[in-house]
Amino acid sequence: LHFAEPAQAKPGQRVFDVRLQGKTVLAGLDLGKESNGGKVPVVKEFPGIEAGRAIALELVPKTPGHAPVINGVEILTEK
Numbered sequence: 001l002h003f004a005e006p007a008q009a010k011p012g013q014r015v016f017d018v019r020l021q022g023k024t025v026l027a028g029l030d031l032g033k034e035s036n037g038g039k040v041p042v043v044k045e046f047p048g049i050e051a052g053r054a055i056a057l058e059l060v061p062k063t064p065g066h067a068p069v070i071n072g073v074e075i076l077t078e079k
Contacts, residue, residue: 001018001043001044001045001046001070001073001074002041002042002071002074003029003031003041003071004035004038005037005069006069007038008038009031009032009037010032011032012030012032012063013032013063013066014030014031014063014067015030015031015062015063016028016031016061016062016063016068017029017060018044019058019060020049020055020058021049021056022056024060025046025049028062029042031068048078055075
């Protein structure tokens with residue numbers, strides 16, 4: 001998953017969980033902190049996720065005023 005902070009949020013301002021296929025795979029992603037206020041893109045990989053015909057992706061907000069954001073999804077087949 002690819003993330004970029006669009007509003008130069010400070011650490012603690014845009015925090016959210018990432019759920020894939022109904023399971024929390026990343027708790028408390030602080031995008032302002034990890035992206036250094038929007039200066040650095042953030043990429044997170046989650047190997048071993050099983051999917052059939054659909055993938056359920058949910059971003060669960062943890063802070064008011066700054067909704068979760070995602071900028072790209074890359075899906076690869078594992079061998």
